Amino acid sequence: MTHVTAVFWPLTDIRSGSIPDEAKVFLAELANATETKIKVATAEQLSGEDPIEGQKVVVHLAFLPGAILAFEKAVRDGLEDTVDNFARFVSEYFSNFLDFRKRWIGGSDVKSTPKLNLNAMRLTPAKTLNPVLNALAPEKHGTTPLLTTDAERFCAPLLPLLDRLVPDTFRHNNEDVITGLRTLKLPRHVVQQTYQNIMGRDATNAQIILLQGLPTIDRLRASLDASKKDPKQVGLSDRDIQTSYNIFLGRAPSPQEMERVKNTHPDITSLRQVFLKSSEFSAQYKNIAGAQSAANVQQSTPATPFKNITKFQPAKEDRVVFLHIPKCGGTTLHNMLSYWFGQSNVHSERLNGLYGHTGASLASAMVFSGHYDHYATTLIPGPKKMITFLRDPLDRLVSLYNFHRAHSPSIIERHNLVLPRWANEHDVDSYFEHPVIRNSPAINNTMVRYFSDVPQIGRYHETGAAKEISLDEMLEQALRNLEKFAFVGFMDQYEADMKRLAATLGCEPPSKVKKHQVLDDLMDSSPDMRKIAKQKPTAQSRDDMEELVAYDRILYAHARELLK
Structure with a gap:
């Protein structure tokens, strides 16, 4: 051959x-x-x-x-x-x-x-x-x-x-031209034909290149429909550009940058892709120092462990609420919370189903641990001590892919598990390249979505007022909410942070952390999982995946900064 x-x-x-x-x-x-x-x-x-x-x-x-x-x-x-x-x-x-x-x-x-x-x-x-x-x-x-x-x-x-x-x-290295050509996503002939169908006229060369930077044909149609209704709304507004510079680069744009962005980027997605690959963004968010020593961490005041909690009585102490982001060591922490406070004091809801529980049900528990969005935790009565663990956003996505891929075909079909089915059918590179996957809230900047004020249930995030809330707004909400947490731990310093959490909650620190839901163990012991060879994305795929964690990375960096 x-x-x-x-x-x-x-x-x-x-x-x-x-x-x-x-x-x-x-x-x-x-x-x-x-x-x-x-x-x-x-x-x-x-x-x-x-x-x-x-x-x-x-x-x-x-x-x-x-x-x-x-x-x-x-x-x-x-x-x-x-x-x-x-x-x-x-x-x-x-x-x-x-x-x-x-x-x-x-x-x-x-x-x-x-x-x-x-x-x-x-x-x-x-x-x-x-x-x-x-x-x-x-x-x-x-x-x-x-x-x-x-x-x-x-x-x-x-x-x-x-x-x-x-x-x-290159001799034709015109900054405006090169910037636009670096972000091409759609074929020229598709943009030409779509523009003509919707606008009823031919597009200029500059307009075509600008619109080729949109990620999908659906986005192209939506952008043209909006500009047809209100020609003044074509492209990015001054506020869009200023907000994007502030969020991604932590500074205001110059007048020259404002003008260039207006001429080369059709929407925030296109602009975001350029920011993600810039050295300025990298220096600000991709090189955050890793582990923080315990001496540098400002500890919360230890609390008294819960004892003899009476059901349906007013809480005299803060309820502990663990917001569990998938693939961030949450099952291990859940078991530790059960050990510290007793299983009977831990609410039974492990997924994002607090919305379906009665007030009496929520008042009966003193510890909550599950894949809740932040909005759901506001339904829990009384004062709360919010805790969470975070992980490097890109590493979290790769871990999530391998976890989904290891699901057996039988459980996928039995429960109609969409993402595990896709992971079974695609290698890691093609999985994260697919537009359906890239647009899924369970993949695209999930951490920010869960920490925001937008409920992540059903299709709520795609309908009504929630549909109008941008990721930029959700990031602002997430950053604000994160600062109210009593404790934020990190996967790359899990053992040390479990001890720090014990001090925060006034509990006995574990001599050794017994990890649960480790994929290698699950593949050997769980009938719902199968043996797989873990996959890692190529360097090019990891670069392309940065768009999927752009906002999560800012949230993660902010959490690191809070510990300094």
Whole structure:
């Protein structure tokens, strides 16, 4: 069988349109290491082909450098070399990229396609290259990872090539144009036709590029419908832009930034994607210090443990309410609360069903522990001591995916479990790429939703007044609500924080924390779970997933700051 390395544009020299010597050296090393025959091809050469079942493909996906390459070739063939022609060309060329990605990355025959990330190769060569080698020759590399020194030797020839493929050095690096082209999501012809159908006229080139940045066709239609009703509401308002800068970057935009954003971003989603990949956002929210020492933590005043609680009597002490975000160590904490206060004092509701309980039922318990949204906890009578545990938002999503994937088909069908069914049918990368998954409140910035003032039950969040509440507003609510919590713990310092929680509640700290609902244990012991190999998203997928945790990451960073 021939193993095909689809050399997607960045491995092709922009100036000559040929495979440069650096790439040839790398591919020769790759062929030798995997003992496979490698066919070198550009995306254009593969445009008329489809994957063959069982064929192994290595692809590097990077749209803009490839589009620049294609534009250079078009200029050599006679296209006038102007920034306007460049913007139009790239906008049209995006359809080629989508077609290639769909057939060579998203097809059922190539679900396990390794994807090279050249920038990641520069930083972590062994981590980036090993999955490729393992996929091409699992019998040789599956159990013996390539040494870091060897990986660096593999990658070294490509590094000079990277410096020649940076769009920022391109002669048409107009900031407004490049910003818009980095966020393309929809094919140009789809935007053109939709605009014409709804607005009854042709869109300008700038309008098309702006609208190509919308994430879905439904969003495109909704945006055009709104602008047709009120032309003044096209694009982002000054308030939208100022609020976004304040939330994501912690500062106000300059007048120049205000004007540029209005001309290049159709909505907050498009703007958010740029913020997520900016070094300014990264410095502010992705490098928050990890564990906090107990000496630096301001402890709450210890309370007296509950004893001899009488049912239906006015509470003389604060009720303990644990807001349990999924995959944040909550089952372990629930068992500890039951041990500390007695199972009979813990309310039976474990899911988000407090809305269906009577006042008498809620008044009968002194401890509440479940997947409640914050709004539901306001129904609990009397003073409350709110507690929670949080986890790095991206790690939480990956853990949730593996937990769902491990559900047995029988329990999925018996209870019609939608997300576990999707996890069973998709690998981790395609799962988090799917628009249905990305739009699910159980996936998209879930932590902020649960800490906000919006009930997360049924379809309430999609109807009525709740539908008008944006994630920006929910984040403001969540930040405000979080500051009222008596205790916030973190998964990466679980043992230490359990002791800190014991002090907060006036309970005996555990000598050792016995963890519950650990996936490895569940796969061995639970009849409703099955054995799986845990999956990790690729570096590219993790970058794409940042949009799903953008608001959660701000909430998480704020929680860390509260402990300082």
